[in-house]
Amino acid sequence: MAERATTATRRWRAGHLWTYVRRAPGTYLWLLALFGTTVALHRMSPEFAREFLRHRSTNIHELSEHPVRVLLSSALWTDDGHWLPYAALYTLFHARAEHWLGTARWLTVCAAAHVLATLVSEGALLWAIHLGRAPHSAVDTLDTGVSYALAGVMGVLTYRVPPPWRYAYAAVLLTAFTVPLLAGRTVTDLGHLVSVLIGLACHPLTRPHPHPRARSATRKARID
DSSP, X not given: OHHHHHHHHHHHHHHHHHHHHHTOHHHHHHHHHHHHHHHHHHTSOHHHHHHHHHTTSOOHHHHHHOHHHHHHHGGXXXXXXXXXXXXXXXXXXXXXXXXXXXXXXXXXXXXXXXXXXXXXXXXXXXXXXXXXXXOGGGGGOOOOSSHXXXXXXXHHGGGGSOTTHHHHHHHHHHHHHHHHHHHHOOHHHHHHHHHHHHHHHTGGGGSOOOOHHHHHHHHHHHHO
16 A cells, blocks of 8 residues: 555656656756757767867857857856756746746846847957956856856746745845956956846846737727
C-alpha cells in the first residue's frame, strides 16, 4: 500500500513538473539551446573559445559591423561555461514570467531588456572611450550572456508580487543591482541596472488582456 502511494506521488510530481515546463516553452527551448552551446564551448580550447565568443559578443566593434547577428547570437552563449545555475534561474524567474504574461509578452520583455540595455551600456562605453576614460581596446570587450534579459524579467515580476511586499521586492532588486554599479562601474553592471529599469517600465504589458467575448460586448455597447 505504501509503495503504491509512493509511486502515485512520484507520478503526480512528474506530471506537475511536466505541466510547469510545458507552460513555458520559450524558457525551456532557450535553456536547451544554452545547454547545447555550453557543451560546445567546453569542447573548445580556452584561447579559441575566447576568440570565438568575441565574434558573437555585443562589443562596440561587432555591434558596428553586425548588429543584428550579435544581438541574437549573444543571447545563446555564456562566457562562464556553467549551465546549471542558469537552469535554476530560468525556472525561478523566466518560467514564472512566461506562465504569467504568456510567451509573446514575456519574449517582448526579454528582447527589450537585452537590446536596449546592450545599446545603453555599450553607448556609455563608447562615450568613455571618446573622453579618454577608457582605452580604445575596449571596443573588443567580451560581452556575451543572457543576464540582461534575466534582469529585465526580474524587474517586470515586481508587478506579480502583491503589495506591500511588491515595494520591498523592488527595493531589494534595485539595491542588488545598484551597489555593484557604484562599486565597480563596469559596463555589465550598468547594463544590469538598465535592464531592471526596463523591466519595471514594462508595466503596461502586465495588464491582462480582456476576453474576446468581453471585447465584443464592450464594442457592441459603444455602438448602441
